[in-house]
Ligand code: SAM
């Protein structure tokens with residue numbers, strides 16, 4: 668699949684639910700109205716869509732949400748996708764808050780998952796409770812440990828926010844390094860109405876890098892995953908530091924992905940409303956109609972997002988949990 672800007676699309680972010688058992692302040696409001704369950708694609712429909720997309724050249728699928736592991740029966744879906752590995756599909760991964768990994772890490776590994784991104788913005792349990800509005804720090808710690816012992820490679824994702832967790836990003840990098848985990852820092856994006864004042868919390872990662880370089884030797888790395896992170900090798904730990912900089916350093920020219928919401932709405936870009944609706948087409952349209960809709964999406968895929976931290980309002984009303992991070 669190629670879009671109108673010549674970019675090859677071979678990576679899918681698939682949100683399996685917009686629900687979550689945490690309420691991270693930069694992602695959700697405390698009171699959220701979630702999608703009715705009847706509107707979600709069934710696992711069979713997701714499998715049909717995934718198979719079709721793999722047929723069109725998709726090599727990697729990342730399950731996300733909301734929290735993907737709170738959807739009932741999720742391991743079954745991962746098993747279905749895992750069965751496509753080696754038949755066009757090269758990787759199935761997940762982004763998770765880690766709370767359900769204690770029970771699920773081994774099953775995910777058995778289904779073919781080899782690495783996971785686990786979100787963790789702080790090592791301080793009280794700060795964690797404030798940031799996520801839930802008391803789940805220990806669960807996440809156990810989840811990360813369960814993933815490690817199941818054999819999953821781990822990248823910790825942390826949203827870097829001024830005045831919130833900027834004082835402990837070095838500790839987080841050291842903590843990850845001691846355990847052999849990569850760390851990716853993310854600039855907070857203006858999506859959906861939430862409690863955080865994003866202008867105040869905005870922290871360009873260039874600034875973070877300069878501050879981390881007082882303690883760590885960061886060597887630009889050629890390492891790439893399918894996502895937008897630019898990596899550094901951390902000489903002291905042998906692990907990597909990724910930087911995801913949607914606001915301070917635009918990476919859209921190399922975009923290789925589209926995003927499927929749990930309802931079957933497919934978005935060309937996290938930062939735009941350009942979309943096609945696939946649910947009814949999957950249900951009744953057949954493969955040609957699916958191709959037509961995907962081609963329409965690719966033709967209109969925006970050149971770049973237009974997030975602007977100076978605008979004191981969300982770029983889109985849609986929360987991150989709908990399209991998946
Ligand atoms: N619940 C899972 C989790 O937290 O990892 C998966 C979904 S979550 C939306 C995916 C990633 O997006 C997480 O790493 C989260 O920290 C990040 N995220 C959420 N809202 C964000 C925002 N407004 N800007 C930047 N990153 C955000």
Ligand code: SF4
Nearest residue numbers: 687689691694733764
């Ligand atoms: Fe839930 Fe992930 Fe959003 Fe936090 S970032 S509220 S864990 S979906």
